[in-house]
Amino acid sequence: MSIQIIYYRSQNKMNIEFESLLRDESFVDKITKGGAEAEQYVKNLVLQYPEKKEDILFAIQFIKSTTAEHRRLSGDEASEIWSKIRDRQKLEKITPEKTNRKIFSTIWKVAAGIVILIGLGYYFHSQSDLRSFKQIVESSEKVYEEGVLILSDGLEHKLQKNESAVEYDPSGEEIFITEAGNTEKKLKNPANERQKNLNQIIVPFGRRHCITLCDGTTVQLNSGSQLIFPANFTGNNRKVYLKGEGYFEVAKNSAMPFVVITDYLDIDVTGTIFNISAYEDEKTASAVLVEGSVNVTQKNKLFSNPKYTLEPGQGYFYSINTSKATVNKVDIINYVGWKDGWLQFKDQPLINIVRRVEKYYNKEILIKGEELANTLISGKLVLSDEFDDAVIHLAKTVEGHLNQNEKQIYIITE
Amino acid sequence: MSEPNELNYWRKFLRGDSEALSNLYLLFVDDLYSYGIKIYHDESLVKDSIQDVFIGLIEKQDKLSISSNVKAYILKSLRNKILEELRTQNRRNEIKNLIFSSEENYSGYADTLFAGSEEHHNRQAILSAALKNLSKHQREAIFLKYTNNCTYEQIAEIMEISIPSARTLIYRSLKQMKQFVFKKPDK
Numbered sequence: 001m002s003i004q005i006i007y008y009r010s011q012n013k014m015n016i017e018f019e020s021l022l023r024d025e026s027f028v029d030k031i032t033k034g035g036a037e038a039e040q041y042v043k044n045l046v047l048q049y050p051e052k053k054e055d056i057l058f059a060i061q062f063i064k065s066t067t068a069e070h071r072r073l074s075g076d077e078a079s080e081i082w083s084k085i086r087d088r089q090k091l092e093k094i095t096p097e098k099t100n101r102k103i104f105s106t107i108w109k110v111a112a113g114i115v116i117l118i119g120l121g122y123y124f125h126s127q128s129d130l131r132s133f134k135q136i137v138e139s140s141e142k143v144y145e146e147g148v149l150i151l152s153d154g155l156e157h158k159l160q161k162n163e164s165a166v167e168y169d170p171s172g173e174e175i176f177i178t179e180a181g182n183t184e185k186k187l188k189n190p191a192n193e194r195q196k197n198l199n200q201i202i203v204p205f206g207r208r209h210c211i212t213l214c215d216g217t218t219v220q221l222n223s224g225s226q227l228i229f230p231a232n233f234t235g236n237n238r239k240v241y242l243k244g245e246g247y248f249e250v251a252k253n254s255a256m257p258f259v260v261i262t263d264y265l266d267i268d269v270t271g272t273i274f275n276i277s278a279y280e281d282e283k284t285a286s287a288v289l290v291e292g293s294v295n296v297t298q299k300n301k302l303f304s305n306p307k308y309t310l311e312p313g314q315g316y317f318y319s320i321n322t323s324k325a326t327v328n329k330v331d332i333i334n335y336v337g338w339k340d341g342w343l344q345f346k347d348q349p350l351i352n353i354v355r356r357v358e359k360y361y362n363k364e365i366l367i368k369g370e371e372l373a374n375t376l377i378s379g380k381l382v383l384s385d386e387f388d389d390a391v392i393h394l395a396k397t398v399e400g401h402l403n404q405n406e407k408q409i410y411i412i413t414e
Numbered sequence: 415m416s417e418p419n420e421l422n423y424w425r426k427f428l429r430g431d432s433e434a435l436s437n438l439y440l441l442f443v444d445d446l447y448s449y450g451i452k453i454y455h456d457e458s459l460v461k462d463s464i465q466d467v468f469i470g471l472i473e474k475q476d477k478l479s480i481s482s483n484v485k486a487y488i489l490k491s492l493r494n495k496i497l498e499e500l501r502t503q504n505r506r507n508e509i510k511n512l513i514f515s516s517e518e519n520y521s522g523y524a525d526t527l528f529a530g531s532e533e534h535h536n537r538q539a540i541l542s543a544a545l546k547n548l549s550k551h552q553r554e555a556i557f558l559k560y561t562n563n564c565t566y567e568q569i570a571e572i573m574e575i576s577i578p579s580a581r582t583l584i585y586r587s588l589k590q591m592k593q594f595v596f597k598k599p600d601k
Binding site for chain 1: 419422432436437439443444445447448451461465468469472532533534537538542543549556557561562574583584585588589591592595596
């Protein structure tokens with residue numbers, strides 16, 4: 001994607017003056033976001049306009065220093081100010097009433113105060129969990145071609161084959177990697193850092209991997225996903241962070257609930273089977289329950305984080321744009337088929353299926369004509385290792401034709 | 415950052431949904447704090463003023479209108495609150511001196527992009543000097559645009575100028591900085 005933008009830019013002459021770069025919103029955005037993509041973009045820009053190197057570097061430094069001026073209040077400070085605002089709000093509502101109510105109103109204020117503190121406590125607590133996981137996510141913006149397991153010492157171990165399985169032993173010390181069904185590789189987690197440090201598994205697009213955590217919980221990870229987890233669970237609960245999609249079979253342990261933290265939802269369970277989808281670039285985050293029971297909590301709210309207990313066969317869909325959640329009865333097979341290497345659809349419009357395939361291979365597919373895009377499809381699509389095979393198969397299913405445009409993007413037509 | 419969200423919360427708040435206010439608070443508290451500290455460098459005064467802004471919103475809940483520019487309205491309220499506070503504390507002359515005064519250095523930030531080199535340090539010093547060379551008005555506009563990510567429309571509303579003036583203000587400030595940065599050394 002980034003490369004396309006660069007080419008596009010180079011064809012349309014860009015004005016590379018200090019002040020024009022800073023008035024170019026897309027330039028400012030790109031630098032603000034930072035990361036490997038921005039770095040590459042800057043390098044190319046300097047190569048292309050060597051005489052404007054100083055303008056470019058000054059503009060970048062300007063953006064970096066002005067954005068660094070944006071301060072963040074700590075969670076404690078923010079909640080302290082907020083609780084004062086809240087107290088005053090209660091006061092506003094109580095003062096018009098008569099004096100003989102005074103005692104009651106005082107009690108009411110105190111009670112409200114407690115509720116608020118508990119509410120805020122949960123919010124800031126859960127945000128701080130998310131923050132510490134996010135630090136790891138942000139520190140590793142590398143794009144991987146192959147699956148990677150990163151241990152407590154930060155060393156990366158490649159998972160060479162698709163569908164390789166990783167298994168932690170109960171102590172979290174030893175790790176077994178099974179590739180292509182037989183070859184066993186044994187890794188050791190560094191002993192002294194094992195308790196503190198988090199491990200992670202990164203699954204690139206077009207791949208799937210399965211991991212068994214030290215408590216026996218297995219997670220099948222879909223293409224383009226990342227799971228961060230401690231090698232060894234300590235404390236009151238088992239917390240992991242997920243970006244992307246995972247099918248969880250949680251080992252029962254009612255003393256230590258299992259919590260999946262995502263950017264928008266937290267899912268907590270004691271022992272159960274469910275699917276979570278929390279891709280960064282999608283508009284909906286969802287949890288679908290297969291077996292057992294889970295609680296889903298929305299986390300962007302300061303008060304009363306809405307919690308919902310799902311029943312088997314239900315799906316919880318959270319819209320990131322509107323911050324609204326809906327719960328529906330769903331056909332589980334539509335949501336979990338990917339873990340077995342195929343996608344099953346029941347009366348789904350073609351466009352939805354194309355979206356899933358695009359997501360799986362991280363490639364773009366176009367559909368010509370709205371009517372075709374909305375054609376309802378039922379059936380099974382096998383997710384082969386090759387993107388081209390999958391697209392050909394998909395086009396056949398809808399009895400359509402397949403073309404490629406000048407950018408080599410597949411177009412499905414009637 | 416997404417516009418529809420803040421408008422959504424704002425509408426809900428005006429309709430009496432008190433939870434929406436907490437969403438607005440979360441959305442803007444860091445912007446408010448950053449801006450406040452630039453206006454007057456006194457943490458507790460800024461925090462009290464943030465508190466007053468939101469209490470003001472609650473008090474006026476039924477009198478407020480649906481404004482399309484919630485962020486500008488809230489930032490502007492903070493600006494007024496801080497000035498008001500300084501006025502009642504009889505620190506009138508401080509107002510003149512301290513709003514976006516040139517004391518702050520745009521100094522430290524950690525970043526992998528070319529950070530740590532000597533050139534990097536030199537550039538930073540030149541940029542700091544170039545910013546100091548701007549007027550308070552210009553510095554405020556630059557802050558709103560690049561630190562608080564405001565649109566020209568929002569800058570115009572906060573600083574009580576027209577939208578074209580806001581654009582010109584930013585453009586002139588950048589041009590002036592550029593001249594400062596690339597000026598030929600004196601003979």
